[in-house]
Amino acid sequence: MNSKINIDEKYSKFTKHWSPRIIAEMNDYQFKLAKIKGEFVWHSHKDTDETFIVLEGQMTLKFRDGDVTLNKNELYVVPKGVEHKPYAKEECKILVIEPKGVINTGNSGGKLTINEEMWV
Secondary structure, eight states, X not given: OOOXXXXXXXXXXXXXXXXXXXXXXXXXXXXXXXXXXXXXXXXOOTTOOEEEEEEESEEEEEETTEEEEEETTXXXXXXXXXXXXXXXXXXXXXEEEEETTOOXXXXXXXXXXXXXXXXX
């Protein structure tokens, strides 16, 4: 039997920025919490859309042709194949929804790449 998930409790279990933690799965999709601050890397996901939901704070999704700023309780779906770069001036808590197996930096790689599934 499944049990309910308390998002605040899950956030209290990690501090590292840009290190998404899985909290649930539905069919082939994962729900990942992350704390973000500063600049991420330019990347895209050629085979899937990616959903960002801001739970606390503010973030900006930078695109080559403009930016989208998200505040608490706002979401944005980045279409597959679209290059983007998340950014948050101050710490921001987000929920990311994407299929299992998606690498956070797409094929860009680098020190912020998470190659393993981390549950919290």
